[in-house]
Amino acid sequence: MGREACVPLFETKQGRGRVAYLPSVGEEGRWAWITLSAAELWFGLYWVLTQSVRWGPVYRRTFRDRLSERYEDELPTVDVFVCTADPLVEPPSMVINTVLSVMAYDYPSEKLAVYLSDDGGSELTFYALLEAARFSRHWIPFSKKHHVEPRSPAVYFAETAVSGDGGDDEWSMVKRLYDEMENRIEEAVKLGRVPDEIKEQHGGFSKWRSGANSRDHQSIVQILIDGRDPKSVDIKGSQLPTLVYMAREKRPNHPHNFKAGAMNALIRVSSAISDGAIILNVDCDMYSNSSKSVRDAMCFFLDEGKGHEIAYVQFPQKFNNVTKNDIYGSSMTTIHEMGLKYGCPVEDVITGLSIQCRGWKSVYYNPKRPGFLGIAPTTLAQVILQHKRWSEGDLQIFLSRYCPFVLGRGKIPLGLQMGYCIYCLWASTSIPTLCYLIIPPLCLLKGTSVFPSVSSAWCVPFVYAFIAKYVYSAFESLQGGGTIKGWWNDMRITLIKRTTSYLFAMIDTTLKLSGIDNSSFAITSKVTDPEASERYESELIEFGGSFSPSFAILAMLDLHHLVCLVFGLKRVVFGGGVGGFEPFLMQLIMCGVLVGLNMPVYEGMFLRKDKGAMPGSVTLTSIVLVMVCVLVLY
Numbered sequence: 001m002g003r004e005a006c007v008p009l010f011e012t013k014q015g016r017g018r019v020a021y022l023p024s025v026g027e028e029g030r031w032a033w034i035t036l037s038a039a040e041l042w043f044g045l046y047w048v049l050t051q052s053v054r055w056g057p058v059y060r061r062t063f064r065d066r067l068s069e070r071y072e073d074e075l076p077t078v079d080v081f082v083c084t085a086d087p088l089v090e091p092p093s094m095v096i097n098t099v100l101s102v103m104a105y106d107y108p109s110e111k112l113a114v115y116l117s118d119d120g121g122s123e124l125t126f127y128a129l130l131e132a133a134r135f136s137r138h139w140i141p142f143s144k145k146h147h148v149e150p151r152s153p154a155v156y157f158a159e160t161a162v163s164g165d166g167g168d169d170e171w172s173m174v175k176r177l178y179d180e181m182e183n184r185i186e187e188a189v190k191l192g193r194v195p196d197e198i199k200e201q202h203g204g205f206s207k208w209r210s211g212a213n214s215r216d217h218q219s220i221v222q223i224l225i226d227g228r229d230p231k232s233v234d235i236k237g238s239q240l241p242t243l244v245y246m247a248r249e250k251r252p253n254h255p256h257n258f259k260a261g262a263m264n265a266l267i268r269v270s271s272a273i274s275d276g277a278i279i280l281n282v283d284c285d286m287y288s289n290s291s292k293s294v295r296d297a298m299c300f301f302l303d304e305g306k307g308h309e310i311a312y313v314q315f316p317q318k319f320n321n322v323t324k325n326d327i328y329g330s331s332m333t334t335i336h337e338m339g340l341k342y343g344c345p346v347e348d349v350i351t352g353l354s355i356q357c358r359g360w361k362s363v364y365y366n367p368k369r370p371g372f373l374g375i376a377p378t379t380l381a382q383v384i385l386q387h388k389r390w391s392e393g394d395l396q397i398f399l400s401r402y403c404p405f406v407l408g409r410g411k412i413p414l415g416l417q418m419g420y421c422i423y424c425l426w427a428s429t430s431i432p433t434l435c436y437l438i439i440p441p442l443c444l445l446k447g448t449s450v451f452p453s454v455s456s457a458w459c460v461p462f463v464y465a466f467i468a469k470y471v472y473s474a475f476e477s478l479q480g481g482g483t484i485k486g487w488w489n490d491m492r493i494t495l496i497k498r499t500t501s502y503l504f505a506m507i508d509t510t511l512k513l514s515g516i517d518n519s520s521f522a523i524t525s526k527v528t529d530p531e532a533s534e535r536y537e538s539e540l541i542e543f544g545g546s547f548s549p550s551f552a553i554l555a556m557l558d559l560h561h562l563v564c565l566v567f568g569l570k571r572v573v574f575g576g577g578v579g580g581f582e583p584f585l586m587q588l589i590m591c592g593v594l595v596g597l598n599m600p601v602y603e604g605m606f607l608r609k610d611k612g613a614m615p616g617s618v619t620l621t622s623i624v625l626v627m628v629c630v631l632v633l634y
């Protein structure tokens with residue numbers, strides 16, 4: 001017998017179950033194994049956190065008739081704060097629709113005061129508010145008499161015009177007034193300034209000194225309607241609510257703390273004018289969709305049993321421009337609270353938490369008819385930017401002394417602490433997600449198996465976790481009124497957010513901690529050009545524009561999946577190789593699902609010709625970089 005006889009006649013190779021087998025030092029796949037296991041551990045822990053908001057859902061109902069029976073004459077005074085910051089991305093005509101919708105609340109006018117904070121310090125916004133003050137004399141009596149819903153004139157007229165309500169004389173008259181007003185405002189916006197002949201009619205414009213701009217101006221406070229004055233009445237002779245314009249002082253070298261700063265300035269100003277017992281805050285795009293929302297909130301505050309401990313009532317953030325299958329996943333049921341803590345781009349979250357930690361209770365109220373409707377971002381770049389701000393702010397909270405687990409310890413229930421941390425840890429999901437999106441496809445390309453073979457019992461936990469998670473999330477999405485396609489879109493946008501917004505949030509937070517970067521607040525645009533709007537309506541993802549690092553990451557990742565799937569399949573089908581097909585099946589399926597999920601991105605890169613397609617520079621860069629990686633590794 002020759003020496004060959006010593007070569008074994010069979011080989012034993014252990015399947016790579018995550019728990020079962022760690023490749024030894026120097027063996028191929030050891031780092032992949034360690035990284036993926038760490039990522040899985042992290043996903044597992046995060047999953048536990050997310051269970052906190054599923055433990056004991058509550059449903060609340062209000063009894064407004066009882067409120068009126070017991071308290072109609074002693075209803076508390078309410079100050080409504082509306083914030084706006086930039087007339088270019090937050091059109092004044094939109095802002096005044098929000099203002100008009102809250103001025104027309106089904107609530108005693110003498111107990112209602114509306115304040116508009118204009119961080120843009122823009123005479124255009126001031127002018128629009130002047131127009132709104134005049135129009136409110138018609139709009140408020142009209143909407144109360146006809147029980148109009150919603151009380152945003154733009155939305156109401158758009159909705160009733162289709163249903164053929166147009167015959168009514170009064171309706172046509174008020175609509176004409178509205179249209180004329182909207183035209184005048186839009187003319188001025190187009191012009192970029194208020195025409196002189198209009199300025200001459202109101203002394204208020206004299207407060208705008210030459211040289212003042214949105215970052216550098218003195219404070220301006222003007223009472224447009226003084227509810228304390230018996231002469232402030234509508235065309236039917238009924239009292240009007242107070243209406244105030246405010247632009248707080250801003251100086252370039254003085255931090256103004258964004259919306260939180262505006263809200264605190266509003267508190268100081270309002271306390272000197274109407275000093276309402278209750279404050280209602282809405283963003284300038286969040287019109288009131290139900291005229292009863294204030295009364296609903298009062299049912300909680302005035303409740304004899306529990307009212308004394310309730311600090312705030314929160315309505316869910318809903319949008320009136322979400323398409324059927326919600327391509328950007330806007331309808332997430334985030335619970336944002338209102339507030340006024342400084343030094344954080346998510347002042348709402350940090351203030352809500354602080355209030356609760358001082359022993360107050362809050363109420364989340366989600367009525368059938370949404371209380372408020374806003375405008376969700378309509379381009380991918382906007383979505384990414386907004387989520388970067390949120391996840392970055394939330395991570396800052398987690399890393400500060402406001403960390404829910406620290407501040408909340410012993411003060412708020414563990415479930416609530418965990419609930420806050422779901423958001424606080426959004427940003428940190430980016431790293432494990434990236435590992436999971438890069439490593440298994442890459443290993444497939446290289447012929448390294450990272451999941452157990454499908455013939456091994458170790459694959460059961462993986463398959464179970466995968467199926468259980470996604471079937472459940474599909475079920476949740478359907479239950480929340482969504483579609484299966486919406487769920488599929490949501491999975492895509494989740495991955496996009498995690499690999500772009502959250503990643504940049506992580507990076508920027510790290511820079512901030514080392515003192516390199518400064519906090520900022522990128523305002524979400526509420527305007528889209530008509531062509532892009534059309535694409536949004538037809539649920540095409542809007543990539544368009546110039547080169548963006550986020551899009552480059554997205555394109556590279558998705559191209560990576562495609563390349564790995566193609567070459568991986570080739571290897572498995574033609575390569576034969578040790579172990580055959582089965583050890584790679586899970587990696588193949590994963591790659592396949594990712595490629596399926598990424599379809600709209602490939603379309604944007606290679607097929608679409610419209611302006612919303614992926615910028616050529618992004619496509620090119622990603623092709624080059626991915627090819628280089630493949631050549632090096634394959």
Ligand SMILES: O=c1ccn([C@@H]2O[C@H](COP(=O)(O)OP(=O)(O)O[C@H]3O[C@H](CO)[C@@H](O)[C@H](O)[C@H]3O)[C@@H](O)[C@H]2O)c(=O)[nH]1
Nearest residue numbers: 083084085119258259262283284345346348386521523524
């Ligand atoms: O310097 C600023 C910046 C923003 N705003 C206003 O803040 C509001 C929210 O800004 P937006 O760009 O629309 O951000 P969103 O991400 O849509 O807002 C959500 O997230 C914010 C925290 O990041 C919360 O303040 C908001 O209530 C919540 O709706 C708007 O009315 C702005 O006009 C200011 O008043 N001053």
Ligand SMILES: [Mn+2]
Nearest residue numbers: 283285374524
């Ligand atoms: Mn907004």
